[in-house]
Amino acid sequence: MKKTNPLYKPLRAIVSKIPTKQKTKTPVRDNFEDISSGDIGKIEKSADMQDISSNSRIPVGRALKKLTKKGGKRKRPLIARMLLMGTKIFVSVGLVFVITMSIVLVSLTIYVMRNVDTNSDIDLKHIDYSNTSIIYSVDKDGNETELAKISDGEKRIWVKLADIPQHVQDAYVYTEDERFFEHDGVDWKRTFGAFLNMFMHFWDVDAGGSTITQQVVKNLTGEKDKKIERKIQEIFRSMSLEAQFSKKDILQTYLNVIHMGYNSGGVAAGAKLYFNKDVSQLTIAEAASLAGMTRNPGSMNPIADPKKNKVRRDYTLGKMYEFGAITKEQYDEAIATEIVVNKGIIFSDEGSGVNSWFVDACINDVVDGLVEQKGMTAEQAEASIKSGGYRIYATVDVELQKKLESKYLDDSTFFSNSNDLPQSAAVVLDYNGNMLACVGGRGAKTESRGFNRATQAERSPGSAMKPIAVYAPAIDYDHVTYSTFIEDKTIRVPNDDGKMINWPNNYGKAHFGTLTVAKALERSGNTFPVQILQNRLSIPRSLEFLSDKVGITTLDPVHDIGPSMCLGILRTGIKLDELAASYEPFGGTGRFTPAHTYTKVINPVGDTILEAPEERIAMAADSASVMNKMLQQVVEGPNGTAKKAKLSNTLVVGKTGTSDDNKDWNFVGLTPNFIMALRLGYDQGRSIDGKVYPAEQVWANVARSLVAGMEKKTFPLSKDMLARQYCTGTGYLAGENCPGAVGYYKRSNLPKSCTAH
Numbered sequence: 001m002k003k004t005n006p007l008y009k010p011l012r013a014i015v016s017k018i019p020t021k022q023k024t025k026t027p028v029r030d031n032f033e034d035i036s037s038g039d040i041g042k043i044e045k046s047a048d049m050q051d052i053s054s055n056s057r058i059p060v061g062r063a064l065k066k067l068t069k070k071g072g073k074r075k076r077p078l079i080a081r082m083l084l085m086g087t088k089i090f091v092s093v094g095l096v097f098v099i100t101m102s103i104v105l106v107s108l109t110i111y112v113m114r115n116v117d118t119n120s121d122i123d124l125k126h127i128d129y130s131n132t133s134i135i136y137s138v139d140k141d142g143n144e145t146e147l148a149k150i151s152d153g154e155k156r157i158w159v160k161l162a163d164i165p166q167h168v169q170d171a172y173v174y175t176e177d178e179r180f181f182e183h184d185g186v187d188w189k190r191t192f193g194a195f196l197n198m199f200m201h202f203w204d205v206d207a208g209g210s211t212i213t214q215q216v217v218k219n220l221t222g223e224k225d226k227k228i229e230r231k232i233q234e235i236f237r238s239m240s241l242e243a244q245f246s247k248k249d250i251l252q253t254y255l256n257v258i259h260m261g262y263n264s265g266g267v268a269a270g271a272k273l274y275f276n277k278d279v280s281q282l283t284i285a286e287a288a289s290l291a292g293m294t295r296n297p298g299s300m301n302p303i304a305d306p307k308k309n310k311v312r313r314d315y316t317l318g319k320m321y322e323f324g325a326i327t328k329e330q331y332d333e334a335i336a337t338e339i340v341v342n343k344g345i346i347f348s349d350e351g352s353g354v355n356s357w358f359v360d361a362c363i364n365d366v367v368d369g370l371v372e373q374k375g376m377t378a379e380q381a382e383a384s385i386k387s388g389g390y391r392i393y394a395t396v397d398v399e400l401q402k403k404l405e406s407k408y409l410d411d412s413t414f415f416s417n418s419n420d421l422p423q424s425a426a427v428v429l430d431y432n433g434n435m436l437a438c439v440g441g442r443g444a445k446t447e448s449r450g451f452n453r454a455t456q457a458e459r460s461p462g463s464a465m466k467p468i469a470v471y472a473p474a475i476d477y478d479h480v481t482y483s484t485f486i487e488d489k490t491i492r493v494p495n496d497d498g499k500m501i502n503w504p505n506n507y508g509k510a511h512f513g514t515l516t517v518a519k520a521l522e523r524s525g526n527t528f529p530v531q532i533l534q535n536r537l538s539i540p541r542s543l544e545f546l547s548d549k550v551g552i553t554t555l556d557p558v559h560d561i562g563p564s565m566c567l568g569i570l571r572t573g574i575k576l577d578e579l580a581a582s583y584e585p586f587g588g589t590g591r592f593t594p595a596h597t598y599t600k601v602i603n604p605v606g607d608t609i610l611e612a613p614e615e616r617i618a619m620a621a622d623s624a625s626v627m628n629k630m631l632q633q634v635v636e637g638p639n640g641t642a643k644k645a646k647l648s649n650t651l652v653v654g655k656t657g658t659s660d661d662n663k664d665w666n667f668v669g670l671t672p673n674f675i676m677a678l679r680l681g682y683d684q685g686r687s688i689d690g691k692v693y694p695a696e697q698v699w700a701n702v703a704r705s706l707v708a709g710m711e712k713k714t715f716p717l718s719k720d721m722l723a724r725q726y727c728t729g730t731g732y733l734a735g736e737n738c739p740g741a742v743g744y745y746k747r748s749n750l751p752k753s754c755t756a757h
Contacts, residue, residue, distance in 0.1 A: 133390040161252035170325035171291035261297035276342040285337040288316040355448040362597040389604040395434035425453035433593030458573040464657025465568035470529040473545040476623040479536040482743040483731040549618040550582035580677035590624035625721035645696035665695035672713035727754035
């Protein structure tokens with residue numbers, strides 16, 4: 001028997017109530033407009049959807065559809081409408097984004113093709129250091145020796161990848177570019193992340209997107225600005241570099257050019273700098289320390305900030321362990337290891353070493369020359385030296401420089417037993433102004449381009465000022481002779497309160513009576529040069545001689561114009577190299593050349609761009625020869641202040657100079673072979689108070705080493721200087737009955753004959 005659907009009868013009853021139209025082919029069961037709520041309830045109660053046959057599903061569906069209408073119009077639920085609207089917006093925005101990005105990419109492609117050089121001209125097999133400037137020393141036979149290289153401010157020790165331990169390589173790779181061996185020069189994931197971070201600021205710091213390859217490009221080209229075209233060019237160059245060279249070539253270059261701080265570059269220089277080790281000796285912890293500071297080597301290195309470096313070191317070790325470069329045991333051991341840093345910053349002489357005092361002075365000298373003669377700023381001059389490929393021919397005597405440095409490393413040069421020695425500096429010149437050697441500080445030199453007391457410090461010359469400010473010009477201008485008598489008396493000057501006082505006093509308030517000019521210089525009395533300056537020479541004449549004749553450049557035109565100037569009481573002081581050079585005429589020739597450290601500087605195409613300063617005549621040769629004899633009495637005379645400077649194997653002439661406040665001790669000593677000016681004094685300006693040997697004794701301790709092995713010479717004194725007996729009672733040329741002594745005079749300015757006896 002045929003089974004009847006349970007919904008058949010209720011549906012049939014509902015349908016039967018629906019009016020029908022004749023002549024229509026549409027089934028009357030499709031018109032449900034008159035269904036009442038009660039009928040709906042009957043349907044809901046009797047409906048069993050599982051039992052509805054295929055023939056009955058259409059009427060039920062249409063009935064339900066009609067029953068959900070209100071006012072003849074269908075309305076979707078709110079959530080459905082919101083989802084639909086959101087979908088439309090999302091699709092629309094997506095389409096706009098795709099179209100926009102397509103336009104941007106096309107425009108960018110056109111821009112790159114037209115404006116950006118995407119070709120890489122970097123050759124890792126032949127990295128060009130042709131722009132490195134080189135300082136050469138030249139020996140007496142004209143042989144050139146490379147003294148120092150100056151590049152971009154960094155010193156490097158180039159090392160092959162095979163000589164760099166694997167754990168050192170891994171430390172850098174997994175810290176800087178963990179997908180280095182997978183990408184083709186650009187890590188697009190990191191690049192896109194860095195790009196988004198520029199706008200969205202997901203991270204507190206800039207997210208670096210540069211790969212090791214990109215950093216190689218950046219370091220070798222020197223192009224580091226943040227312009228979009230530069231970054232695009234870097235990306236293309238990196239991909240080109242990867243296509244031409246192996247990963248090993250790129251990694252080797254990277255490890256040799258990476259910045260390490262303190263004027264050093266490359267892991268080998270970093271190993272020497274921070275740990276005083278060869279790179280092959282680095283431990284895992286030390287390798288992680290170096291690799292961890294790459295982001296900012298100036299502030300993250302283990303010397304500048306050990307705590308910050310430890311944080312970065314631990315991060316590197318974590319990355320190495322994460323990628324299987326080290327085991328768990330190695331990781332734990334390295335984390336617990338306390339690294340020992342070489343705080344002395346020692347370099348080898350052959351490698352990336354600290355410059356000698358002379359090299360520092362030479363670089364500064366070339367900078368000054370480029371500023372004064374080529375109109376550069378100091379910054380432009382510095383950059384020009386580092387990248388200009390200059391050939392700088394230095395005046396240094398390498399052996400003398402080594403001897404001088406050796407004496408300054410030995411505290412016994414200065415005193416037999418002291419823990420509070422003052423600083424010291426020395427400059428050695430020949431009589432043409434060539435600087436043969438210099439030392440800018442006592443003890444080991446620990447940095448390049450640091451403060452050089454030999455060429456940069458302006459300190460009081462003390463009584464060493466008297467020969468150049470008074471005695472030499474007074475002799476040259478014929479205001480006095482060797483035996484002119486000068487009375488030991490003070491002058492009236494205002495003190496700081498404006499009250500008139502008698503000034504100056506001699507050292508120890510001694511009173512010498514009336515002395516000859518030569519004896520006054522021998523005893524270094526203070527009243528005598530002031531008398532000559534005030535009554536015979538004049539201050540303008542003295543200042544003219546100092547600045548125009550013997551090259552003193554540090555005098556203050558307002559404050560250094562009083563009589564105290566001739567005693568070395570100056571507002572700032574005089575540089576030691578200038579003080580040494582000012583004594584050049586006293587070698588006997590009267591000629592002067594400013595102190596200099598190079599003879600010429602040549603650019604890469606062979607043009608001479610700088611030359612040594614020209615020689616000039618400071619005073620007549622016979623005047624200079626008289627001064628030589630007077631200064632000889634300072635060392636050899638019975639009352640000379642520099643007796644301790646006397647050497648057994650060569651003649652010494654010179655002058656001591658102690659500042660008024662006892663803060664600076666000077667001695668300028670001349671031998672026939674060289675001039676050496678030496679100074680002692682605390683950087684803080686404290687009084688010395690006898691804690692070291694006198695300056696002239698320290699000078700002798702050093703000079704004995706310098707003169708060893710030198711050819712014995714004599715001073716080239718003028719034939720127009722005459723030796724004559726003078727009357728010790730009057731200072732005139734001695735008569736037959738006069739008490740006499742030997743004096744030295746210019747042929748053109750002999751004293752008159754004495755008639756008193």
